Amino acid sequence: MPDSLNSVRQPPLHWPQIYLSLALTTLATLLLELSLTRIFSVVFFYHFAFLAISIALFGLGAGGVFSYVVAEWRGDLFSRLGRLSAINSLLVVLMLALVLANLPLALVYFVAALPFFLAGTIVSLVISETIQKVDRVYFFDLMGAAAGCLLLVPLLNHLGGPNTVIVAAVLFAAAAVVWHSMASSVSGRATCLALALGLIAFLVYNTTHNLIDVTYAKQHKLESESFVKWNSFSRVGVTTHGCILIDADAATWIAGYDFDNLATRDRHDLLTAGPGLPYVLRPGAKTLIIGPGGGYDVARCLASGSKDITGVEINPIIATTIMREKFLDWSQGIYLRPEVHIVVEDGRSFVRRSHEKYQVLQATLVDTWASTAAGGFALAENNLYTVEAFRDYLGHLTDDGLIAFTRWAFNPPRESLRLVSLAREALTQMGEPEPWRHVIVARQGLVDTVLISRKPFSGADVARARSALAAANLSTVYLPGAVGHGRGFEFAELLHSTNALDYERSYPFDITPVTDNRPFFFYTVQPRDIWLFLTTGSNGAMDFYMNKAVPLLFRLMGISVAATLVILLLPPLVLGTRLPRQKGLLVFLLYFLFIGAGYILIEVALIQKFVLFLGHPTYALTVVIFSMLTSSGLGSYFSRRVLNQSEGRWVVALGTIAILVALLGIVARYVLPIAVGLPLWLKIAITVLMISPAGFAMGMPFPTGLKRLEEWHKPSVRWAWALNAASSVLGSVGALLCAIYLGLIQTLFVGGLLYVAALVIVLRLGSRARSEQTSAARQVIATHAFD
Numbered sequence: 001m002p003d004s005l006n007s008v009r010q011p012p013l014h015w016p017q018i019y020l021s022l023a024l025t026t027l028a029t030l031l032l033e034l035s036l037t038r039i040f041s042v043v044f045f046y047h048f049a050f051l052a053i054s055i056a057l058f059g060l061g062a063g064g065v066f067s068y069v070v071a072e073w074r075g076d077l078f079s080r081l082g083r084l085s086a087i088n089s090l091l092v093v094l095m096l097a098l099v100l101a102n103l104p105l106a107l108v109y110f111v112a113a114l115p116f117f118l119a120g121t122i123v124s125l126v127i128s129e130t131i132q133k134v135d136r137v138y139f140f141d142l143m144g145a146a147a148g149c150l151l152l153v154p155l156l157n158h159l160g161g162p163n164t165v166i167v168a169a170v171l172f173a174a175a176a177v178v179w180h181s182m183a184s185s186v187s188g189r190a191t192c193l194a195l196a197l198g199l200i201a202f203l204v205y206n207t208t209h210n211l212i213d214v215t216y217a218k219q220h221k222l223e224s225e226s227f228v229k230w231n232s233f234s235r236v237g238v239t240t241h242g243c244i245l246i247d248a249d250a251a252t253w254i255a256g257y258d259f260d261n262l263a264t265r266d267r268h269d270l271l272t273a274g275p276g277l278p279y280v281l282r283p284g285a286k287t288l289i290i291g292p293g294g295g296y297d298v299a300r301c302l303a304s305g306s307k308d309i310t311g312v313e314i315n316p317i318i319a320t321t322i323m324r325e326k327f328l329d330w331s332q333g334i335y336l337r338p339e340v341h342i343v344v345e346d347g348r349s350f351v352r353r354s355h356e357k358y359q360v361l362q363a364t365l366v367d368t369w370a371s372t373a374a375g376g377f378a379l380a381e382n383n384l385y386t387v388e389a390f391r392d393y394l395g396h397l398t399d400d401g402l403i404a405f406t407r408w409a410f411n412p413p414r415e416s417l418r419l420v421s422l423a424r425e426a427l428t429q430m431g432e433p434e435p436w437r438h439v440i441v442a443r444q445g446l447v448d449t450v451l452i453s454r455k456p457f458s459g460a461d462v463a464r465a466r467s468a469l470a471a472a473n474l475s476t477v478y479l480p481g482a483v484g485h486g487r488g489f490e491f492a493e494l495l496h497s498t499n500a501l502d503y504e505r506s507y508p509f510d511i512t513p514v515t516d517n518r519p520f521f522f523y524t525v526q527p528r529d530i531w532l533f534l535t536t537g538s539n540g541a542m543d544f545y546m547n548k549a550v551p552l553l554f555r556l557m558g559i560s561v562a563a564t565l566v567i568l569l570l571p572p573l574v575l576g577t578r579l580p581r582q583k584g585l586l587v588f589l590l591y592f593l594f595i596g597a598g599y600i601l602i603e604v605a606l607i608q609k610f611v612l613f614l615g616h617p618t619y620a621l622t623v624v625i626f627s628m629l630t631s632s633g634l635g636s637y638f639s640r641r642v643l644n645q646s647e648g649r650w651v652v653a654l655g656t657i658a659i660l661v662a663l664l665g666i667v668a669r670y671v672l673p674i675a676v677g678l679p680l681w682l683k684i685a686i687t688v689l690m691i692s693p694a695g696f697a698m699g700m701p702f703p704t705g706l707k708r709l710e711e712w713h714k715p716s717v718r719w720a721w722a723l724n725a726a727s728s729v730l731g732s733v734g735a736l737l738c739a740i741y742l743g744l745i746q747t748l749f750v751g752g753l754l755y756v757a758a759l760v761i762v763l764r765l766g767s768r769a770r771s772e773q774t775s776a777a778r779q780v781i782a783t784h785a786f787d
Helices: 015-043 046-070 077-099 105-129 131-159 161-182 186-209 264-272 274-281 296-303 316-326 347-353 387-395 415-429 459-472 486-496 500-506 527-536 549-575 585-614 617-637 639-643 647-670 680-698 701-712 716-741 744-786
Strands: 225-231 234-239 243-246 250-253 287-290 309-313 340-344 358-364 397-408 439-444 447-453 475-479
Touching: 015 046, 015 077, 015 105, 015 131, 015 161, 046 105, 046 716, 077 105, 077 161, 077 186, 105 131, 105 161, 105 716, 131 161, 131 225, 131 617, 131 701, 161 186, 225 316, 234 316, 264 274, 264 296, 264 459, 274 296, 274 358, 274 397, 274 439, 274 447, 274 459, 287 296, 287 347, 296 309, 296 358, 309 316, 316 340, 347 387, 347 585, 387 397, 387 415, 397 415, 415 439, 415 447, 415 486, 415 500, 439 459, 439 486, 459 475, 475 486, 486 500, 585 617, 585 647, 585 680, 585 701, 585 716, 585 744, 617 639, 617 680, 639 647, 639 701, 647 680, 647 701, 647 744, 701 716, 716 744
Parallel strands: 287 309, 287 358, 309 340, 358 397
Antiparallel strands: 225 234, 234 243, 243 250, 397 447, 439 447, 439 475
């Protein structure tokens, strides 16, 4: 053990315990980070969820800087690590209580960063002081995080968000026990063991008594909830009035109709509502309902006389726990009726693998406004509304079939008008020359129902729709052959436009058709408004609810840049730790920035890209992150053997990453859609096999760079760790920006290009080193010649 930390003799290194403690620390950190995304989505709004990722990464980076201070504290290394880990276990619980206490967001940011700050300090100290085996140390770092990924889903499903955070506190305390064991501190080990057992007891108590739980959400106190359950991508509550709330925001009501004795009035109310219009045109239809929620669309279909209804609900808490178990009496057993078949799956994935044809395919206000556990990259949460999705839907209709989508009727229209834009593009690609004949739009209060037929609506269909709209007192927004009155002119203009692209570009909001590569249906900010926001600070179109995340996103990017600069400037300005004046050292630190940002860019893009393939955001999160962390850990473990401190092999590894990432992007774009219908186990195996080669190569650059930096200037190792973590903040926000404006596949390519940038730095430094060696050799020769 180097004695550079202080004059106290350090205890011998016990590598198995070091690996275990580090793995427990990174396991706890990942659990804490991802469970906070769930909690932030509930307590704040869904677009704040990715703020948790930035907070975590900033805290880890700042902790790397703080490790310079801890390195000068008295006492041996393992005692200090044990104290820090024990303090962090208590700090996690305190942080959780404060985050759930309805504090201002700025204070939440500071409080939530503290546990990551200490975790970053611990990991940075361990890596810098075990640099001789950094390849093995980094392997267990990533394996701990991978284990956290595997544990996250079952913990959220069975314990919920707050209790999963408490589990992270228990793990920090367990790590403290092991650190003190290596320090041969009996009292420290006993104290931390008591702390761990006390936290376990508190966890058990909290699961039944909810001492620390979500009581405020969206700045309102949660009241009248008779049932609450968490899973990996939502918190679902049911009020005493029969309203199902997802993350305390998105709502769906339980349909409590007795269809064995359905009253005439109830039948009339169900069929004369806007979403009931498709069943007026196609009574008794064989129907597929995406996102049936509390069952109102199912009720409308039953009221029309249908005998074959399939409902695809992504949330098992709603589909099973609420509708078929806990609240069976409220729902009158609607999901247990012989005409109804409920499938728990992503709707788009179900359609892709289905061979059935339907007369009606319906989705009413299907969006959760909630982040996945994938870290709150929630602007890309929905693959239901893309051109490719509409082609899938239309391809699963009978010749007289129709799609019925209901969205919010903003003024001017955005979501419903974008549905028409998607329909126009999909129909054109399928060879339909007159898309305007395939669309009917009706308005009821705050929602528009858009009907899209596989073949042109007949004159009888149009007449029946006009009669039904008049009888139900619904507004006619658009009918084929007739321009709607009032606010409906935008639909007619778009459908009859000779140049749809020009019309869409000139519209106040972005209503252009979105694709699977850029599935941002709810993002309707025109690029010109982004420039206006950046230059004048005016939000413009971003004032509207669904676009509020956009100013936050750009502010986060600014904060991320500032955080990276702070981490660069803090050591010399505050801690007095200055970089040496050797040429090229600052440039080499950029290497760690590039590989950190590149890794997170690739990871985020892959998670989003595999959601459709694997059929569920939770599967994408678990399989993709686990595959990357495990394969990268193996890459780190074998990096010394594979690269053998060879600069040439190092360069080849970086180039290989760029090539493998590019190939991964191409395969994800053109091969995955073909394989969507395969069994889940086989799709998981394919995902692991696709990602692992690139992940294995991506595990080599970081430990190799750290080892080279340690040989050059050992105090900069902790600085490199901090900068690598801080750059991940940039990458997490940059991934969203790239995906929105470039696309998911292009985001992968950008991540690969950052590894190319790291390669250029390695080549440049190698060239400089060879030049300096040549110059020194010439000087020696000249000296000898002079002698």
